[in-house]
Amino acid sequence: MIVADNETAVDLLYYEAIAKTVVRLVGEKSDEPLSVGVHGDWGAGKSSVLMMVEEAFSNDDRVLCVRFNGWLFQGFEDAKAVLIETIVEELRRKRPTSQKVAEQAKRVLKRVDWMKLARKAGAYGLTLATGIPHPDTIKELGEAARSLLGKGAEDVSPENLAALVKGSDEYLREVAEDSAPEQMHAFREEFAKLLQDAEIDRLVVLVDDLDRCLPNIAIETLEAIRLFLFVPRAAFVIGADEGMIEYAVRQHFPDLPVATGPASYARNYLEKLIQVPFRLPSLGYAETRIYITLLLVLNVFSEESDEFQKLTALAREVLRRPWKGPGLDRKAVEQALGGVPVEVERAMELAGRIAPILADGARGNPRQIKRFINTMMLRLAIAEERGFRDELNISVLAKIMLAERFAPELYDAMARGSASTGASEELAVLEAVVAAPTSGLETKSADGKTTGPSTETSLPDWPNIEWAKQWAAIDPPLAENDLRPYVFVTRDRRSVFGAVTSLGELDELIAKLQGSPLQVKQAAAEVARLQSIEAEQVFDALRAKVRDAEDLAQEPVGVKGLAEMARQHPFLQRPLLSFVQDLPVSKLGPWAVSGWASVFSETDVGSDFATTLKGWADQDDNKPLKAAASAAMKLSSKRKRS
Known part of the structure; x- marks a missing residue:
């Protein structure tokens, strides 16, 4: 029914060419450090390219390809440590029987532990220097205290407390023994030896979804790549x-100047980190048309x-050039x-009709196009379940959805x-205006009357009229279609069908029932003459009006009308x-x-309303309602006694 909106190895856009170029570049520079950026807007297909790169290396035993999603690890304290630990664990999994790999992995992970220790020591140092507890300090001391107290009162002794203090001193001293540059240099050497021991010719780390992360997580991950x-x-x-x-x-380094030379500091940072950038292109008309067809x-x-x-x-052959x-040729198909x-x-046929506007409106973004198609197919499925799928023409629905999406x-x-x-x-x-320049023929209005060619001056005063004219030129024309089932299936707001729904001759009565108490009373006889089906229609329209009210x-408006409807029609x-x-x-x-x-003259309904009234009187969330309900119950009780 729909196409899954996630990364895929099924290449509908011929991104395989980009993935193969990345793979070739990685292979050519196998002994050198390398960083490649696959850039593109949200939904452009970056994750799919990374998946294709991973697939290309899957059968090479001397290449370790590690997929790291920064967004999934956003809740962790130290993104650098998580990234490094993920890579080390994958190396150990790649060579599970190698003792050398296991031992070297332990050495690397010990350096990672030092990073974590140094980070926490910074918090303790701040506490010692200022006397103000850092959040990390409070957390660590809290965990130590809970551990100590968990032993029981009999185990809490001066010796235990002294051991806790001594441990803290050793903790700070251990971190201070080696400087950060020495630790980083040692880590890089040990990590390089780990790759050598694992007999890995190339480690390929695919870093995805960084643009979904909070700024500090994104920068920590990039810094781990650059420094370690x-x-x-x-x-x-x-x-x-x-x-x-x-x-x-910019968020992580707010004090940096805005720009240096022709580029910003932020741009310079990214260009220093990324050696080879690839930018995924937006889809043009031909690619959009092919993509819609395939979906x-x-x-x-x-x-x-x-x-x-x-x-x-x-x-794929067409997408090469x-x-x-304009897209797939019928003869070739x-x-x-x-x-x-x-x-x-x-x-x-449908792709040819909607591709021009969809390519422009979605700005060539594959995810936006896929979501449009998925939404359309989902609505057709809903219509089928409701039993009116045969009343919908997919071309008409697609055209209406273009207006819904790009010209509300x-x-x-x-x-x-x-x-x-x-x-x-x-x-x-x-x-008629769009057709007039080419045909010059008489046209028919919606009521069937013949008129002369319409002119630009007769167009509605819409802010996007030029777009509307381009849209109106798309086949099929809509003026002679019954648009109600299409509007029904595309509506995402209650106001489209609800209080604003036109009920023909009943509109005037609905307006009266939304008026003053006197107007509602004057409409009582008219309400009483309604057939059951008409009464339901009017009731539904008024109920929707009240439901949409922002201030209760x-x-x-409409409450008095609802009361009159129920008074005249007990059902x-x-x-x-309710x-x-x-x-x-x-x-x-x-x-x-x-x-x-x-209003509630039916015995069981009146009894149930009395229960509702009591519930309002007993609640404490709404004091004015509580007071009013209590007063109403007392008044009702007096009437019963009298």
């Missing part, structure tokens, strides 16, 4: 958005299917597949205008009570307790 791990035989392939990394640098076909056929495999191979054509299946035909004013106007009859007057005018401290009393019970108690004003005695 940049040794011979080690290569780092870092997938990140340059803009986010620059932001992290739509993938919704019908599996990845392993013969049709999809052949179509992907053909797409995307500037040569026919030759490759031995005919064009209906599903592929429809996918190619146009979509809202179309939704409002089509709510009553299914046809939008403004949409008919727009499409004051009586919302609505139970739905009304609605009142569902309103958030903490936000309700005193108005909620009164006026229901003549």
Whole structure:
């Protein structure tokens, strides 16, 4: 039904060329430290490229490829230590029977322990110098105290306390024995020897999702690469958005000047760390069209299917030189597949229609395009479950979704205008204007009347009218379609279908029932004449209006109308009570307790409302409501006694 929105080794965009270039570069510089950046916006495909690089090295026993996701380890205290420990553990797993690797790994991990110790010692040093406890100091002392107290009162002695103090002194002295430069130099030598002992020709560390990390975690990971791990035989392939990394640098080093020469300090930092940058290109029209086609076909056929495999191979050939054509050629598809299946035909047709706007609106971002297609397929599936899938044309749905995604004013106007009859007057005018320069023919308005060619001056006053004209030119035209099922399945806000829904002749009555108490009373006879189905429609519209109210401290517009509906049509009393019970108690004003005695005339409904009233009187979250409910209960009790 949908295509998973995560990294994948299934290459629909021919990013394999980038991955192979990275692999070749790593192989050519195998004895030298190397850092490669795979840059691109969120959703550009960086993780997929890293996965392809990992796959390329999977069968080489003398290459260790380690995948590190900084985002997953964001909660750890020391990102540097976690990165190094991850690499060492992978080396030990790669050579599980080697005693030399095991012993050398222990030496490297001891250096990692020193890093952690030095970090904590810094906190203790600050405490000793200032007398102000650092958070790390408090945490460590708390753990030591809990450990000591856990032995029982009989074990807490002066000797134990003295041992704790002595241990702290040794802790600080151990850290102070070696300077940080000496420790770093020793670590680099021991780490290089670990690679040699493991008989690893190339360590390839794939660092992903740094641009999702908090700034301090991103910088710590990059610093670990620069200071500790940049040794011979080690290569780092870092997938990140340059803009986010620059932001992290600015946040981590706020006192740096803004710029030096033609570039910012943040940019210089990144360029010093990354030796070879790759920037994933945004998708153009041809690539977007091919990508949409493949996603739509993938919704019908599996990845392993013969049709999809052949179509992907053909797409890859076209993507080698995307500037040569608009996308997949029908004749070439026919030759490759031995005919064009209906599903592929429809996918190619739809892709050709929506690709121009989607390529521009999504700015060539694969994830945005994939989400658009997935949302469309999900909505079709929902329509199928509801039983009206046959009423939806996928091309019409895709066109409406383009407006929903990139021109919300146009979509809202179309939704409002089509709510009553299914046809939008403004949409008919727009499409007539777009068609007029080429046809010059008479057009029909939404009510069927023949008119002359529309002019630019008759267009609606939308802020994005130029985009709307480009959109209206896409086939198929919408003016003659019943748009209500499309608006229903695309609505993501209750206001599209709810209080604003047009019910034709009932609109005037709904307006009266949203008016003053006098207007509601005058409409009572009209309410009483409603058929059951009409009463339900009016009730639903009023209920939606009240539900959408932002302020429930004051009586919302429509409450009096709901009461009158239930008074005239007793079958609505139970739905009304359920609605009142569902309103958030903490936000309700005193108005909620009164006026229901003549409404809830059914015995069981009245009894249940009395229980609700008691609940309001017993709660303490809303004092005004509590007082009003208590007063209402006392008044009701007096009436019963009299």
